[in-house]
Amino acid sequence: MMQVQRVLIVGSGTMGRKIAFLSAAAGFDTRIYDISEGVLSDARQGMERIIAKAVSRGRITSQEESLVRGRIAYFTDKVQAAQDVDFLSESIPEDPVLKGQVFGEFDKLCPEHAVFTTNTSSLMPSMFADATGRPDRFAALHFHNPEVDRIVDIMPHPGTSGETMGAIRRFVEAIHMIPIEMKKENPGYVFNSMFMSLLGSALTLAARDVASPEDVDRSWMGVMQMPIGPFGMMDQVGLETVWKITDYWASVTRASQAKANAAYLRPFVDEGRLGAKTGEGFYSYPSPAWSRPDFLEGSQ
Numbered sequence: 001m002m003q004v005q006r007v008l009i010v011g012s013g014t015m016g017r018k019i020a021f022l023s024a025a026a027g028f029d030t031r032i033y034d035i036s037e038g039v040l041s042d043a044r045q046g047m048e049r050i051i052a053k054a055v056s057r058g059r060i061t062s063q064e065e066s067l068v069r070g071r072i073a074y075f076t077d078k079v080q081a082a083q084d085v086d087f088l089s090e091s092i093p094e095d096p097v098l099k100g101q102v103f104g105e106f107d108k109l110c111p112e113h114a115v116f117t118t119n120t121s122s123l124m125p126s127m128f129a130d131a132t133g134r135p136d137r138f139a140a141l142h143f144h145n146p147e148v149d150r151i152v153d154i155m156p157h158p159g160t161s162g163e164t165m166g167a168i169r170r171f172v173e174a175i176h177m178i179p180i181e182m183k184k185e186n187p188g189y190v191f192n193s194m195f196m197s198l199l200g201s202a203l204t205l206a207a208r209d210v211a212s213p214e215d216v217d218r219s220w221m222g223v224m225q226m227p228i229g230p231f232g233m234m235d236q237v238g239l240e241t242v243w244k245i246t247d248y249w250a251s252v253t254r255a256s257q258a259k260a261n262a263a264y265l266r267p268f269v270d271e272g273r274l275g276a277k278t279g280e281g282f283y284s285y286p287s288p289a290w291s292r293p294d295f296l297e298g299s300q
């Protein structure tokens with residue numbers, strides 16, 4: 001049975017750095033690879049914020065803080081990054097050709113036994129399984145927002161071996177997350193399938209000018225007794241990610257409403273209003289209207 005000791009995170013953006021933190025906090029020797037020193041410098045700063053938050057929430061102790069930091073190394077050199085790794089988690093942009101290309105490069109550099117996983121939100125692992133060069137040791141391992149929840153989907157493609165599924169499951173348990181093991185490949189993870197229907201319906205209501213984003217959120221929050229509505233959630237995910245997924249499925253399904261929903265999102269992306277991370281999206285941050293106590297009353 002393969003014992004994971006060294007983990008390589010490919011892509012150090014929103015998700016990569018959070019997954020790297022989980023891996024380092026669980027005691028794994030963790031490497032982060034990204035394309036430039038500039039990007040890695042952002043990732044280092046982001047990691048400090050993640051570590052500080054984890055300490056303030058009691059997820060790690062202040063004594064553990066420096067140990068966790070010490071387990072993370074940053075690389076722009078693929079050869080060095082790949083040396084002796086047992087497990088790879090990829091979080092690069094949502095593009096099947098790019099993902100396949102990058103996996104193919106790491107296949108030549110990583111040890112043969114290493115398991116490869118993709119954090120793709122919306123692509124099927126079979127779309128680039130062959131390009132990984134090791135389809136039997138490859139599956140999707142998908143995180144939601146690991147700073148907030150512990151749910152992780154493991155989705156095989158038809159060629160993923162049972163041994164690989166077991167190895168991924170053990171890794172998920174080792175990083176103290178909760179595995180949702182899917183029995184087969186599906187266009188959508190378990191939570192996402194339900195979630196995308198909700199976001200799609202919310203976008204359709206706004207894109208057709210049936211109701212404002214605020215009223216859509218108010219309705220969901222008021223009836224479901226939820227602290228956030230679908231547009232507030234889209235701002236958390238990042239509107240470029242929501243746009244990419246909507247646009248991608250619009251092109252696959254050729255559904256005219258999905259195309260209209262993608263067109264409705266496009267100006268936000270073009271103008272850099274990407275949600276909470278840029279300070280502007282459907283709402284303004286850090287104090288979005290939906291988080292105010294009087295929001296449900298409809299005063300804004």
Ligand SMILES: NC(=O)c1ccc[n+]([C@@H]2O[C@H](COP(=O)([O-])OP(=O)(O)OC[C@H]3O[C@@H](n4cnc5c(N)ncnc54)[C@H](O)[C@@H]3O)[C@@H](O)[C@H]2O)c1
Nearest residue numbers: 011012013014015016034091092093094119120121143237
């Ligand atoms: N943002 C989310 O809430 C979320 C949740 C679950 C899954 N995902 C998925 O995770 C993946 C990454 O999303 P993200 O939000 O972290 O994106 P991001 O844009 O924040 O980060 C992507 C990172 O990949 C790097 N990158 C680009 N090309 C690269 C290459 N050739 N080699 C290595 N690194 C490269 C970029 O420099 C950047 O640091 C996507 O597939 C997305 O669908 C995102």
